Amino acid sequence: MLIIIPITGVESMNRVRNGSSMPKWNEALDIKLIQDGWVSIEGPKKWGTACFVSVPFMVINVLISIITINIFSNISLQEFGYKADGSVSTTIYIWDIFFVILLVSFHELLHFIFIPNFMKSQKTYMGFTLFGGYVVTEEEIPKVRFLLITIAPFFIISVLSPFLFGALGILTLKVKVLILLNSIASSVDTLTIFLILKQAPPNSILRGNGLKKYWKYETAKSQT
Structure with a gap:
């Protein structure tokens, strides 16, 4: 998940709507925020770097999901097409791609709806690129709420949903795959x-x- 600021009003709004690219770190904005008393949180500035650094969190996310799934249904490499001779055989149907697109959309929607006043906010947008979705907001958000926004898709889809689908007896292979894909996609969130x-x-x-x-001490005008 990205909770990020459009660099300029109309230009950034068009970029989000077109979904051609994600807004990048802006040096001029960085200087302005620091001058206004914001403190930078050290971390990756580029998406590729963030993905690489988040690999350990990806492993942790997947392990958490596997443990949760195992409460209701066994999960093994053989189930995913791995054979004793070391080969892998699986079939991907066109509607499987559709389900992945739905997963990405639902993941970003969960981020979106947890942003304060998301329906009324003129500073919050959701968009998609060839590499996934993202949420963009200029809102100043309290730390606890920010953490909730960030963790929501992983917790709901990859931790809670196995309990729901398991209890209903519909924790199928495709559902397991989607749960694990979401865990992988949530690695930058957990980072x-x-x-x-x-x-x-x-x-x-x-x-x-x-x-x-960036962080700044909360004031009376901050959103709750």
Whole structure:
């Protein structure tokens, strides 16, 4: 998940609507935020770097999902097409791609709806690129709410949903795959949570600039 600030009003809005690229870190905005008292949270500035650094969190996410799935249904490499001779055989149907697109959309929608006043906000947008979706907002958000926004898709889809589907007896292979894909896709989210917990104080608000995050002590005007 990206909670990021459009660099300029109309230009950035068009970029989000077109979905051709994600807003990048802006040096001029960085200088302005620092001058206004915002403190930079050290972390990756580029998407590729963030994905690489988040690999350990990807492994942790997948392990958590596997443990949760195993409560209701066994999960093994053989189930995913792995054979004793070391080969892998699986079939991907066109509607499987459709389900992945739905997964990405639902993942980003969960981020979106947890943003304060998301229906009325003129500073919050959701968009998609060839590499996935993202949420963009200029809102200043309290730390606890920011963490909730960031963790929501992983927790709901990859931790809670196995309990729901397992209880209903519909924890099928395709459902398991989608749950695990979401865990993998949530690795940058969990990296973001780690960096925020480590660097931002409890009584702070956060905002972003590209992938980079900033914190500032909360004031009476901050959103709750």
